Amino acid sequence: xxxxxxxxxxxxxxxxxxxxxxxxxSKTLYGLYWYKQKYGExxxxxxxxxxxxxxxSHEKITAKLDEKKQQSSLHITxxxxxxxxxxxxxxRRGSTLGRLYFGRGTQLTVxx
Amino acid sequence: EAGVAQxxxxxxxxxxxxxxxxxxxxxxxxxLYWYQQILGQGPKLLIQFQNNGVVDDSQLPKDRFSxxxxxxxxxxxxxxxxxxxxxxxxxxASSLMxxxxxxxxxxxxTRLTVL
Numbered sequence: 001x002x003x004x005x006x007x008x009x010x011x012x013x014x015x016x017x018x019x020x021x022x023x024x025x026s027k028t029l030y031g032l033y034w035y036k037q038k039y040g041e042x043x044x045x046x047x048x049x050x051x052x053x054x055x056x057s058h059e060k061i062t063a064k065l066d067e068k069k070q071q072s073s074l075h076i077t078x079x080x081x082x083x084x085x086x087x088x089x090x091x092r093r094g095s096t097l098g099r100l101y102f103g104r105g106t107q108l109t110v111x112x
Numbered sequence: 113e114a115g116v117a118q119x120x121x122x123x124x125x126x127x128x129x130x131x132x133x134x135x136x137x138x139x140x141x142x143x144l145y146w147y148q149q150i151l152g153q154g155p156k157l158l159i160q161f162q163n164n165g166v167v168d169d170s171q172l173p174k175d176r177f178s179x180x181x182x183x184x185x186x187x188x189x190x191x192x193x194x195x196x197x198x199x200x201x202x203x204x205a206s207s208l209m210x211x212x213x214x215x216x217x218x219x220x221x222t223r224l225t226v227l
Contacts, residue, residue, distance in 0.1 A: 042203060042218035088154055099168055102154025
């Protein structure tokens with residue numbers, strides 16, 4: 001079974017629009033990671049959230065982890081074509097050296 | 113700082129053939145991971161090394177997959193013999209031991225096509 005559920009699976013937005021991607025787990029998350037992947041390339045680390053209620057921002061991307069640490073959202077403000085790609089959420093359970101479990105990803109297309 | 117290096121970037125083989133992938137982690141990173149990413153899915157961990165010891169290989173199909181990390185630096189992942197369902201991107205990642213959080217840095221991946 002999939003550890004993390006991401007929604008939507010794909011998203012097509014016009015440049016300048018805001019968007020939100022969600023990541024949900026049935027289990028408590030001990031670390032929630034957001035990565036971006038372009039086709040044929042590796043994963044680029046965006047942000048990591050650990051504490052319930054935590055929120056982090058980098059440029060026009062904001063990520064939040066809910067108080068129960070079972071859901072995270074990634075919000076992009078005023079999207080640009082450079083934001084296009086696959087957004088993956090990953091989470092660990094247990095030790096700091098533990099594996100990451102990933103969602104299936106959200107394919108984002110931004111058209112001019 | 114140099115990132116995680118992987119080679120080859122692309123590989124096409126026929127089923128039942130053998131293939132090997134190479135990974136060079138970021139200098140000083142003690143933990144190395146191999147993930148398999150099938151098209152349309154998120155990466156799935158195959159094996160995790162701490163220095164040259166295996167920490168987790170519970171998801172590695174050991175009848176055909178093997179991996180080693182000699183001297184605790186570079187790593188090689190091998191598939192022998194390959195099956196059609198092994199077509200995927202194989203990602204290598206590394207992380208610094210002892211961090212309070214487990215940020216993993218990923219390489220560009222090797223795209224394997226099995227015909």
